Amino acid sequence: xxxxxxxxxxxxxxxxxxxxxxxxxxxxxxxxxxxxxxxxxxxxxxxxxxxxxxxxxxxxxxxxxxxxxxxxxxxxxxxxxxxxxxxxxxxxxxxxxxxxxxxxxxxxxxxxxxxxxxxxxxxxxxxxxxxxxxxxxxxxxxxxxxxxxxxxxxxxxxxxxxxxxxxxxxxxxxxxxxxxxxxxxxxxxxxxxxxxxxxxxxxxxxxxxxxxxxxxxxxxxxxxxxxxxxxxxxxxxxxxxxxxxxxxxxxxxxxxxxxxxxxxxxxxxxxxxxxxxxxxxxxxxxxxxxxxxxxxxxxxxxxxxxxxxxxxxxxxxxxxxxxxxxxxxxxxxxx
Amino acid sequence: xxxxxxxxxxxxxxxxxxxxxxxxxxxxxxxxxxxxxxxxxxxxxxxxxxxxxxxxxxxxxxxxxxxxxxxxxxxxxxxxxxxxxxxxxxxxxxxxxxxxxxxxxxxxxxxxxxxxxxxxxxxxxxxxxxxxxxxxxxxxxxxxxxxxxxxxxxxxxxxxxxxxxxxxxxxxxxxxxxxxxxxxxxxxxxxxxxxxxxxxxxxxxxxxxxxxxxxxxxxxxxxxxxxxxxxxxxxxxxxxxxxxxxxxxxxxxxxxxxxxxxxxxxxxxxxxxxxxxxxxxxxxxxxxxxxxxxxxxxxxxxxxxxxxxxxxxxxxxxxxxxxxxxxxxxxxxxxxxxxxxxxxxxxxxxxxxxxxx
Numbered sequence: 061x062x063x064x065x066x067x068x069x070x071x072x073x074x075x076x077x078x079x080x081x082x083x084x085x086x087x088x089x090x091x092x093x094x095x096x097x098x099x100x101x102x103x104x105x106x107x108x109x110x111x112x113x114x115x116x117x118x119x120x121x122x123x124x125x126x127x128x129x130x131x132x133x134x135x136x137x138x139x140x141x142x143x144x145x146x147x148x149x150x151x152x153x154x155x156x157x158x159x160x161x162x163x164x165x166x167x168x169x170x171x172x173x174x175x176x177x178x179x180x181x182x183x184x185x186x187x188x189x190x191x192x193x194x195x196x197x198x199x200x201x202x203x204x205x206x207x208x209x210x211x212x213x214x215x216x217x218x219x220x221x222x223x224x225x226x227x228x229x230x231x232x233x234x235x236x237x238x239x240x241x242x243x244x245x246x247x248x249x250x251x252x253x254x255x256x257x258x259x260x261x262x263x264x265x266x267x268x269x270x271x272x273x274x275x276x277x278x279x280x281x282x283x284x285x286x287x288x289x290x291x292x293x294x295x296x297x298x299x300x301x302x303x304x305x306x307x308x309x310x311x312x313x314x315x316x317x318x319x320x321x322x323x324x325x326x327x328x329x330x331x332x333x334x335x336x337x338x339x340x341x342x343x344x345x346x347x348x349x350x351x352x353x354x355x356x357x358x359x360x361x362x363x364x365x366x367x368x369x370x371x372x373x374x375x376x377x378x379x380x381x382x383x384x385x386x387x388x389x390x391x392x393x394x395x
Numbered sequence: 396x397x398x399x400x401x402x403x404x405x406x407x408x409x410x411x412x413x414x415x416x417x418x419x420x421x422x423x424x425x426x427x428x429x430x431x432x433x434x435x436x437x438x439x440x441x442x443x444x445x446x447x448x449x450x451x452x453x454x455x456x457x458x459x460x461x462x463x464x465x466x467x468x469x470x471x472x473x474x475x476x477x478x479x480x481x482x483x484x485x486x487x488x489x490x491x492x493x494x495x496x497x498x499x500x501x502x503x504x505x506x507x508x509x510x511x512x513x514x515x516x517x518x519x520x521x522x523x524x525x526x527x528x529x530x531x532x533x534x535x536x537x538x539x540x541x542x543x544x545x546x547x548x549x550x551x552x553x554x555x556x557x558x559x560x561x562x563x564x565x566x567x568x569x570x571x572x573x574x575x576x577x578x579x580x581x582x583x584x585x586x587x588x589x590x591x592x593x594x595x596x597x598x599x600x601x602x603x604x605x606x607x608x609x610x611x612x613x614x615x616x617x618x619x620x621x622x623x624x625x626x627x628x629x630x631x632x633x634x635x636x637x638x639x640x641x642x643x644x645x646x647x648x649x650x651x652x653x654x655x656x657x658x659x660x661x662x663x664x665x666x667x668x669x670x671x672x673x674x675x676x677x678x679x680x681x682x683x684x685x686x687x688x689x690x691x692x693x694x695x696x697x698x699x700x701x702x703x704x705x706x707x708x709x710x711x712x713x714x715x716x717x718x719x720x721x722x723x724x725x726x727x728x729x730x731x732x733x734x735x736x737x738x739x740x741x742x743x744x745x746x747x748x749x750x751x752x
Contacts, residue, residue, distance in 0.1 A: 120657070124657070
């Protein structure tokens with residue numbers, strides 16, 4: 061693997077270094093080394109002499125990763141993740157040039173919310189487990205393997221959780237964090253008994269669309285709260301994607317915060333070089349500086365909204381406007 | 396004369412009055428639509444000329460015969476049409492189906508096409524073809540106005556939103572029949588690039604800025620985009636000289652072009668439109684996908700996209716053939732459908748009779 065810019069990599073996760081400083085260094089590296097991103101900028105009419113703020117920098121649409129991993133010149137992938145999807149769909153591929161950076165991004169943010177050595181992780185991620193290249197499975201497996209107690213692990217819906225295992229978790233006096241895909245949690249609540257006498261935190265990872273019955277995030281949170289008899293402040297969400305190194309968490313609510321090396325903005329769908337006002341829906345844009353060795357400037361196809369505090373909510377897929385056919389039939393102003 | 400014949404005569408009289416070159420109401424509706432920048436004059440003119448060809452008495456009779464419908468058989472029923480406004484007069488076929496059926500008409504007009512269809516509805520009112528008619532651009536004005544069935548064209552999400560609004564406001568009940576059409580694009584197979592084919596293809600793709608479910612969004616062809624793009628672009632520019640594109644894409648399209656360039660995807664950038672080589676049906680406007688492939692590729696595209704596909708078109712050699720589950724229609728008819736064409740494969744007239752009689 062070629063030499064990176066060592067200084068940037070060293071302070072990438074350091075909260076004492078300003079985001080702007082890290083952003084400028086990473087942009088500089090990307091412009092020099094990432095042919096795809098540089099060509100994208102040039103085709104938009106920008107050159108090296110143009111400078112951008114995190115609010116205005118052009119973001120490359122995530123579908124770029126459907127053509128294969130994006131790596132800076134001279135870099136190769138140690139790991140490759142692929143998105144899930146039907147066989148007819150083109151899947152995204154994300155090449156990870158340095159696994160240790162991926163691990164650092166995972167652990168820095170996760171342990172800032174759920175301190176290391178104080179939690180045991182159970183993961184309920186059916187379907188994802190069928191995808192050996194799932195970034196979510198890799199992330200959760202990394203956290204499970206990192207638990208020195210050895211009590212963390214994957215659980216299955218069609219196999220009741222071993223009572224002895226639960227007793228050991230209770231005896232450890234640690235908090236139990238249940239990582240669950242939305243559809244997995246719904247099936248679990250339909251099929252199994254809740255854990256008894258546990259200090260439980262639930263992290264849902266999304267994935268409602270694949271379930272036979274859709275329910276809103278609020279419904280899901282209410283159902284989890286009632287079923288496990290835990291307050292909603294103990295129900296969290298995780299937002300990540302195959303194309304990112306980093307994950308974001310919504311702690312006790314539906315509003316996500318980003319780690320210090322990530323900046324999320326809501327971009328206007330018709331002009332992604334502009335941010336939406338707080339409260340205005342748009343496409344979720346992510347600058348993930350941990351994507352130093354792939355592409356850190358990404359425009360997702362997710363619909364989101366920012367609040368005045370800079371936290372964001374994920375509202376689903378962006379499928380509103382600009383559609384062909386008769387989708388403008390009902391003018392929104394007449395509803 | 397039988398009641399059904401009298402009814403059809405009245406309908407034909409209304410249509411003929413409406414399409415008369417000296418009809419001041421239609422002229423005013425066109426002027427207002429153009430003045431308020433709702434549609435281009437050229438697109439409206441194209442639509443009216445296409446309707447003049449399609450709405451002759453013999454063709455309307457043919458539709459009635461094909462549909463197996465008895466005109467004027469739904470006298471005691473009320474049908475609500477929620478009209479689209481993405482093209483001029485796009486809801487006209489639904490209106491005519493309701494008129495022929497004899498049902499009373501309730502029309503939620505689009506705020507994007509508020510003048511053209513009313514210029515026809517008013518003539519029907521003046522000629523007392525129906526007992527009651529209500530039409531308006533505001534959905535709220537229909538709340539608590541009970542109808543027996545409703546017709547809609549839009550997305551699935553939109554359809555369920557509208558259904559809930561109509562249910563909540565007692566316009567329809569749980570068991571009211573609804574015809575919801577969701578197709579949003581059409582496809583064409585092109586294996587020659589002679590002048591007639593390219594002219595038809597240009598019209599099929601670029602008319603109305605590519606909007607509408609009958610517009611071609613994906614072309615399957617054994618020809619390489621790179622080999623034909625210069626010639627094709629000449630035809631498109633000539634088309635735009637005579638039919639300036641009314642709507643223009645946002646900056647988002649430039650981002651798509653830039654990404655294609657970065658990824659090395661073959662494309663033709665026309666400023667107001669993007670033609671790109673690929674395999675996916677574009678969901679956004681102002682994009683044409685050019686897919687390299689033979690007729691079997693075309694059949695696969697049809698079968699893999701049945702959910703959103705309206706029509707499959709090609710040139711003379713293929714018309715009437717099966718491509719997947721679709722029968723190939725003439726490319727030249729993409730923007731000039733016959734009055735009996737079936738949106739989403741369903742004859743509206745037949746559907747009304749089956750569900751309401």
